[in-house]
Amino acid sequence: MEVDHKFFNVGLLVVVTIIVAKLVSALVTPKSKKRLPPVVKSWPVFGGLVRFLKGPVVMLREEYPKLGSVFTLNLLNKNITFFIGPEVSAHFFKASESDLSQQEVYQFNVPTFGPGVVFDVDYSIRQEQFRFFTESLRVNKLKGYVDQMVMEAEEYFSKWGNSGEVDIKYELEHLIIITASRCLLGEEVRNKLFDDVSALFHDLDSGMLPISVIFPYLPIPAHSRRDQARKKLADIFATIIASRKQTGKSENDMLQCFMESKYKDGRQTTESEVTGLLIAALFAGQHTSSITSTWTGAYLLRHKEYMTAVLDEQKNLMRKHGNKVDHDILSEMEVLYRCIKEALRLHPPLIMLLRSSHRDFSVTTREGKEYDIPTGHIVATSPAFANRLPHVYKDPDSYDPDRFSPGREEDKVAGVFSYISFGGGRHGCLGEPFAYLQIKAIWSHLLRNFELELISPFPEIDWNAMVVGVKGKVMVRYKRRELSVS
Template identity: 40%
Template structure:
């Protein structure tokens, strides 16, 4: 049988001279990409100004995108827009090997042990903001979630200095950095625009503050577990330490990951629950069953809220904050029956793949039960891709889910809500680089009467461990493993994660008595890199 004939991707017609398809794309990127897939299929080419872009949707094309090595598909050239914000030589502007070392340095703060300390911080932040509300009123939900998630993210990931000592100044700095993410910066990041001048001034001021705090911490012996301290203590493979410039950029990257997407998702969770009262009742009942009216919100309890977690997953399917992820093709790239030439850009589009009926039946319907064990419509790791996938899947996905669940465990116990506008008036704003609900986003609140229900010690049937099975074996997808170490916390007899985040499977065929621990490791792996397979004895 002869070698299959490869072809170049089909091209969208109607490109304008110089501009390409930028006007149709810029008006509504999601609608543009949905039309593009309908017309040309899973692999489809279009043009933005002079640059050829190839859209990859569906599971097969998405898997090729997410699994490709950096030497073939490189993030760096696709995200030059972030260089003035993160800094020269930091993350996307760094050489591939150095970038990967930098990203690994962020992982310790997102592992199982530090995560267990964050719930108290998040709960305190929510309650502090709610103390300003009174018995009833009206708020702009998006403004509230932005304020809340910048406090929770900075406090958990950066430390108390940023949250308390530098609170107001840090919020102003972060705002100016965030406003620097403008579409024109993809092409002209250094234009002498006021918004870019404020961005650069904020970046310089933050580095000054970081240097001051580093000097202060060097004189103290206090033990801290946050990203900032871990970066201060970290070293590259050659033994060199990070500079204040590099630490500043990586702190910005960490907060952007923890805040920029979570604020919009948090707002959409409440909107969708108010649009669908049956799911609101179900989630409130689950929270009351787990915590009662005043039970402690902790790490372990937050993992045992399947109904709320499924609501968040469905919100992320319908409203993914990052609707397009890009890479530059460094070497000819092969996907399905196509070859994509070096020099072009390729894009994955979670918002489009999430609307494919073959993957998600009745895809426009809000249906959290898609993720029940019986249906498991997220079983395809390259179908449901709200956090990306493969080697560059968002490392903060566990923190994001954890943070949003903690917020709602406080919000929904303290207050009842209603939409101030008609349900259909709340829409995604696709004009923004990170998609979120359009403003204003008004909701009304009213203090909830205490139910007195307190059965936090009871265990829901949905989270009881499955009965023990026979022989089994462990399979790990090394391309997906990010070193979160949740598996080691659940089953230390089976898994070992070293200080560099490398996973060692101590027992690939554990004794049957360890099946429950192994299933917990599989369930709580944030990247779903672990699979348990039956291994019947011969």
């Protein structure tokens, strides 16, 4: 009993000492003059993490009405400050890398993309690597890619019967990776190694979990498979690169562009860099395009008035150009473009965009309040939430592609950064033109050649995935048109 009493006294003394120290610290330490944003209420230490992992969008829906367009979530030893809406997003999208950096917050991509590329290099090198992406996606390159997309779509859907039922989500996922493999990774992968490479990319993708954002090197089976897949992909691409160099063979694909890319100092890209850049390109584009293709189809099949509108557009283009489909004809598909854009507004696959603050700065909210954002905060915005703000979009939860039509253009009325499905500003998505062309090429072929009917319930959102997609199967009944739309 005496020993227990001593331990109790010691414990009490420790607690009292901590309380007194905190009180003294509060009295002695001068109060910060910074006007900090309001903080999301949660349990100490792990409360913020629990709310974040339950779903950032759920948390935003709960806190935005209470706290306004700028507020902070305490996440373990980090503070994430959210900027919601076009009124507060200018600094997020336009700030220099020295002010708001991507590098620290996207370090979890390094094990997937590999060393020496994108977020594993300093900003000046990363900018040069982004230039390689830009050069590989110029209009003259895109025109060649479109020809390959159209060919792949024709070949893929030629294997469908005259009628039947399919999971359109699975079909589109498969076709997207086929076309991306052909345009980005090259003929060798498409013709000989597609199944192997596709399986390896699946393992890479499965190694990107919510926990990976915080602990990217955690020794778990998914990370182990990710690392093994990354190594095998590197070996495959090294073999292809060596073969092309040895034979002098040149192809119209992104692999060739990266092989021929040079830094400003004249240095050629290495095999490791080419592999990493290709993985980054496919990883960034494959999911987003297949998800958006699926949502586009689901909404068209649900809303007959818009299905009629896109079919009429296809008829008009066929009267004008015949059955030909190329880059310029796809560019004329404005109605289909607006339908894709609206599906992407409602369901952006990347629900969070992040930056790390390197300098103090201030922001004035839509409500007229001014806050100081300290150095070291993670600054975040959410396309999934911001794209549905009622003061920006009329009936924001409804599917209405006409909101982007000339004379209405709701995404421009409220100001720049009202529509952020592809990001914007300094770090806007380089693959946006490629994605639209790819989705248009596929749906143009489907619309012209098949009658389609959605026979499963309208799909739900799969919030559990890192890249938020479509939950479950999306079953469609199809019937081949006896003649193309005319």
